Amino acid sequence: MSGQVASAGERAEKLQGLGSARKRVEDARFTQGKGNYVDDIKMPGMLFGDFVRSPHAHARIKGINKDAALALPGVHAVLTAADLKPLNLHYMPTLAGDVQAVLAEEKVLFQGQEVAFIVADNRYVAADAVDLVEVDYEALPVVIDPLKAMADDAPVLREDLAGKTEGAHGPRRHHNHIFTWEVGDAEATGEAIGRADVVAREFISYQRVHPCPLETCGCVASMDKVNGQLTVWGTFQAPHAVRTVASLISNIPEHKIRIVSPDIGGGFGNKVGVYPGYICAIVASIVTGVPIKWVEDRIENLSATAFARDYHMTGEIAATSDGTITALKAHVIADHGAFDSCADPTRFPAGFFSICTGSYDIPVAHVTVDGVYTNKAPGGVAYRCSFRVTEASYFIERMIDVLARKLDMDPAELRLKNLIAKNRFPYTSALGWEYDSGDYDTAMKKALGAVGYDALRAEQKANREAFAKGETRSLMGIGVAFFTEIVGAGPIKNCDILGLGMFDSCEIRIHPTGSAIARLGTISQGQGHATTFAQILATEIGIPAENITIEEGDTDTAPYGLGTYGSRSTPVAGAATAMAGRKIRAKAQMIAAYLLEVHEGDLEWDIDRFQVKGAPERCKTMAEIAFASYNQAIPGLEPGLEAVSYYDPPNMTYPFGAYICVVDIDIDTGVTSIRRFYALDDCGTRINPMIIEGQVHGGLTEALAIAMGQELAYDEGGNLGQSSFLDYFLPTAVETPVWETDHTVTPSPHHPIGAKGVGESPNVGGVSAFSNAVNDAFAHLGLIHTQMPHDHWRVWKTAERLGLTA
Amino acid sequence: MAKMHVKMTVNGKPVEALAEPRTLLIHFLREDLGLTGPHIGCDTSHCGACTVDLNGRSIKSCTVFVAQANGAELTTIEGIAGADGAPHPLQKAFREHHGLQCGFCTPGMITRAMRLLEENPNPTDAEIRNGISGNLCRCTGYQNIVKAISAAAAEMAGAREAAE
Numbered sequence: 001m002s003g004q005v006a007s008a009g010e011r012a013e014k015l016q017g018l019g020s021a022r023k024r025v026e027d028a029r030f031t032q033g034k035g036n037y038v039d040d041i042k043m044p045g046m047l048f049g050d051f052v053r054s055p056h057a058h059a060r061i062k063g064i065n066k067d068a069a070l071a072l073p074g075v076h077a078v079l080t081a082a083d084l085k086p087l088n089l090h091y092m093p094t095l096a097g098d099v100q101a102v103l104a105e106e107k108v109l110f111q112g113q114e115v116a117f118i119v120a121d122n123r124y125v126a127a128d129a130v131d132l133v134e135v136d137y138e139a140l141p142v143v144i145d146p147l148k149a150m151a152d153d154a155p156v157l158r159e160d161l162a163g164k165t166e167g168a169h170g171p172r173r174h175h176n177h178i179f180t181w182e183v184g185d186a187e188a189t190g191e192a193i194g195r196a197d198v199v200a201r202e203f204i205s206y207q208r209v210h211p212c213p214l215e216t217c218g219c220v221a222s223m224d225k226v227n228g229q230l231t232v233w234g235t236f237q238a239p240h241a242v243r244t245v246a247s248l249i250s251n252i253p254e255h256k257i258r259i260v261s262p263d264i265g266g267g268f269g270n271k272v273g274v275y276p277g278y279i280c281a282i283v284a285s286i287v288t289g290v291p292i293k294w295v296e297d298r299i300e301n302l303s304a305t306a307f308a309r310d311y312h313m314t315g316e317i318a319a320t321s322d323g324t325i326t327a328l329k330a331h332v333i334a335d336h337g338a339f340d341s342c343a344d345p346t347r348f349p350a351g352f353f354s355i356c357t358g359s360y361d362i363p364v365a366h367v368t369v370d371g372v373y374t375n376k377a378p379g380g381v382a383y384r385c386s387f388r389v390t391e392a393s394y395f396i397e398r399m400i401d402v403l404a405r406k407l408d409m410d411p412a413e414l415r416l417k418n419l420i421a422k423n424r425f426p427y428t429s430a431l432g433w434e435y436d437s438g439d440y441d442t443a444m445k446k447a448l449g450a451v452g453y454d455a456l457r458a459e460q461k462a463n464r465e466a467f468a469k470g471e472t473r474s475l476m477g478i479g480v481a482f483f484t485e486i487v488g489a490g491p492i493k494n495c496d497i498l499g500l501g502m503f504d505s506c507e508i509r510i511h512p513t514g515s516a517i518a519r520l521g522t523i524s525q526g527q528g529h530a531t532t533f534a535q536i537l538a539t540e541i542g543i544p545a546e547n548i549t550i551e552e553g554d555t556d557t558a559p560y561g562l563g564t565y566g567s568r569s570t571p572v573a574g575a576a577t578a579m580a581g582r583k584i585r586a587k588a589q590m591i592a593a594y595l596l597e598v599h600e601g602d603l604e605w606d607i608d609r610f611q612v613k614g615a616p617e618r619c620k621t622m623a624e625i626a627f628a629s630y631n632q633a634i635p636g637l638e639p640g641l642e643a644v645s646y647y648d649p650p651n652m653t654y655p656f657g658a659y660i661c662v663v664d665i666d667i668d669t670g671v672t673s674i675r676r677f678y679a680l681d682d683c684g685t686r687i688n689p690m691i692i693e694g695q696v697h698g699g700l701t702e703a704l705a706i707a708m709g710q711e712l713a714y715d716e717g718g719n720l721g722q723s724s725f726l727d728y729f730l731p732t733a734v735e736t737p738v739w740e741t742d743h744t745v746t747p748s749p750h751h752p753i754g755a756k757g758v759g760e761s762p763n764v765g766g767v768s769a770f771s772n773a774v775n776d777a778f779a780h781l782g783l784i785h786t787q788m789p790h791d792h793w794r795v796w797k798t799a800e801r802l803g804l805t806a
Numbered sequence: 807m808a809k810m811h812v813k814m815t816v817n818g819k820p821v822e823a824l825a826e827p828r829t830l831l832i833h834f835l836r837e838d839l840g841l842t843g844p845h846i847g848c849d850t851s852h853c854g855a856c857t858v859d860l861n862g863r864s865i866k867s868c869t870v871f872v873a874q875a876n877g878a879e880l881t882t883i884e885g886i887a888g889a890d891g892a893p894h895p896l897q898k899a900f901r902e903h904h905g906l907q908c909g910f911c912t913p914g915m916i917t918r919a920m921r922l923l924e925e926n927p928n929p930t931d932a933e934i935r936n937g938i939s940g941n942l943c944r945c946t947g948y949q950n951i952v953k954a955i956s957a958a959a960a961e962m963a964g965a966r967e968a969a970e
Contacts, residue, residue: 023902024904027906030906030912031897031909031916032897033841033882033884034843035842035843035910035912037845037910039836039842039845040842042840123833124826124828213908213910214855214910214942215847215908215910263909264908265847265908265910266907298849298850525908690904694904694946697948698944698946700947701948725848725852726852732935732939732941732942732948733941736935739949
């Protein structure tokens with residue numbers, strides 16, 4: 001028998017399994033400049049694609065002259081809608097049941113829309129040719145304000161939908177109306193609000209922002225005409241879904257399409273969608289017979305692919321005079337831009353916005369969401385969150401603070417009074433979600449204790465008195481936020497995208513010498529899957545993580561999966577990994593029983609081996625079992641040691657947390673300093689604490705960006721004001737504070753290892769905490785609510801409005 | 807377009823090539839020399855993913871023409887490991903302290919940090935944050951990057967003392 005010398009503790013440590021702060025296996029190549037991102041791909045004969053884009057937000061195309069561009073040496077083709085139309089590729093289906101123009105046909109509907117696709121020797125010639133294409137536009141009136149999109153006299157945007165009164169999500173009642181989505185009990189909610197002691201109302205806008213990963217979107221498409229095989233390398237968060245969509249659009253059989261996601265330089269939702277650039281690159285490769293690279297620049301990224309949010313929410317929250325919440329009502333105008341390309345599960349056109357009752361025991365609620373078209377870029381992705389969960393969480397967390405002001409109650413006290421009690425889980429919310437597990441009270445109290453909340457409030461009181469006396473020009477704000485996410489979409493019974501159930505998968509092969517490879521249907525964009533999925537497996541099958549290769553992103557080799565977004569990798573693919581590992585272990589047990597000449601039931605699993613109960617010295621390690629599976633003819637068992645699991649989760653997971661932010665606002669400049677930010681996260685079982693902390697740091701920094709500065713703002717003519725990093729706020733190391741992280745652990749009862757997912761929690765909870773802090777700084781002066789982003793200008797304007805400026 | 811003859815030293819090796827004068831240095835490095843470590847994140851010299859070292863200064867190679875680098879001495883992420891191939895203390899520290907996630911900003915960030923530590927071998931955290939403020943990261947929130955640079959500075963100081 002081998003391995004007798006090492007103690008159980010040493011053996012467990014060697015595995016670097018669940019809970020280990022294992023260093024990342026990805027880092028060697030990234031720190032040496034040896035990553036392989038899509039723009040690093042270079043192929044013989046490869047040409048470059050580039051777009052002619054619309055300068056107008058709404059205009060009729062009267063003519064396109066491509067002669068001068070085609071005459072430029074090095075230009076191979078200029079594609080327009082007229083070229084795509086015979087192939088029926090001038091429009092493509094969107095994930096939301098709408099269509100989107102690949103190249104504009106008769107009209108352009110947003111600034112930056114794709115009008116023509118240049119194919120040239122290199123990116124310089126392509127850029128020269130873009131300038132030589134002459135497009136004759138006739139400008140049309142624009143719709144920019146979503147609240148005015150359904151006015152009687154609003155211009156008709158989507159002429160291609162003329163007369164279409166039934167949309168993908170029910171009846172359309174106006175030419176710029178996409179859908180109305182309703183959930184909850186309208187009557188009971190209305191009644192509860194009508195008889196309430198206190199009702200607080202507020203209009204809360206969540207501005208249009210952009211996920212803005214550091215790497216933009218792009219692809220290399222290569223059509224092998226001899227074999228009829230299409231290969232596309234690209235920035236895809238869901239490679240298998242892209243393959244299926246590509247097959248449906250192009251009529252190339254799915255087995256002749258290979259989609260590969262190489263290293264991805266951040267996603268945050270930006271890389272979920274299918275963009276015109278991908279379609280044009282594929283068509284151009286089919287036309288020219290050579291590989292085509294298309295990589296958008298940053299202006300194109302910010303102005304044409306995948307905005308997020310743009311939710312305009314009117315809320316009413318009712319309570320008894322002692323602060324017990326009795327009802328919640330929300331109405332949302334959702335600006336989806338020119339085409340409904342939102343990335344949501346089919347049956348959820350407003351995503352999981354109905355998680356908006358948040359972490360509170362609210363008996364009745366009612367939500368309606370109206371989606372509208374405007375002359376803005378399409379997108380509507382979940383920017384580092386599950387579908388519309390950030391909007392929902394921001395809405396309820398602001399509404400709670402607004403109610404606290406109305407009740408003249410401390411916002412932390414109001415939260416504690418209404419948090420769902422531990423003994424109520426699994427808890428079914430008024431809007432129908434079954435929260436899997438939670439211990440909110442413990443988390444909230446731990447957070448309040450950690451920051452010394454009472455002392456902070458006392459300090460704030462003194463600060464306000466000093467401010468009133470003119471002894472300081474700085475105001476202190478304290479933001480309290482509690483959040484519950486809904487992630488890990490999701491059960492096939494209610495979650496699909498384009499009819500594809502949102503399961504995920506893992507396939508494991510154990511090699512004869514006791515190492516392994518596991519392939520998954522997900523794809524890392526920085527989350528460290530190659531590190532953490534190996535840890536899950538190490539604990540399940542007793543093979544050290546360092547001996548397990550994790551591979552994702554190649555549809556020819558990976559099992560089918562729905563990809564990585566909405567914090568679904570750990571809840572769904574992580575579960576599939578554990579389940580596939582258990583299948584391996586079950587067969588390993590049979591092999592061990594044969595080798596040890598005992599009954600299977602006489603064996604027990606111990607870290608990395610099966611041993612005979614009561615006689616642990618009689619054992620077979622996983623490495624020994626692996627070798628035996630390849631070299632012994634075992635009666636009744638096939639050779640080899642492999643397993644695959646397709647995991648359909650029984651429920652979503654519900655990570656939660658309590659965040660507290662302290663700010664100091666300089667009244668004369670509007671500059672807000674983040675003095676302190678404390679984040680307590682409960683993501684269930686913790687797989688790798690180092691990676692969890694890193695995810696929280698990053699998510700909080702993105703929340704800081706959104707709350708304090710990010711906005712895609714269009715002027716009255718539909719011109720986008722933020723199309724580079726000069727105007728679009730990304731925090732540097734200087735603006736970013738030091739984050740304090742903490743945790744509690746409440747495992748998910750339905751997940752095989754109890755994990756819930758964490759990557760998006762800090763964004764979901766963080767935005768509310770920052771915004772609540774800024775609003776709180778002015779609360780004693782009568783401020784109820786100001787809209788984000790809380791940049792210096794807006795904060796200064798708030799101070800001015802309140803008569804505080806000199 | 808007429809091409810010009812350019813000569814420079816890249817990662818210690820002499821390089822000669824014909825290039826259009828308007829070619830940006832980042833494209834020359836990535837597409838002509840195959841050095842794909844430095845990345846393109848913004849095109850406007852804000853993000854720093856393209857940072858390389860030119861004649862002892864950090865520069866953003868997306869806004870420098872290859873013509874401007876004629877005769878220069880350049881170092882990219884591919885050239886900062888030791889002569890024996892051992893990783894630079896910064897490369898080790900970024901892994902050790904989880905100073906990267908998607909890896910896209912990492913080559914520029916490490917190349918910038920290398921120059922920062924040449925300029926200021928013993929920086930405070932605030933000096934590190936200021937020193938890397940031309941390099942954006944969307945994943946890490948910088949906290950572990952600061953930790954990694956600080957740890958590398960300490961290791962390099964220790965190595966210098968040992969050598970003295």
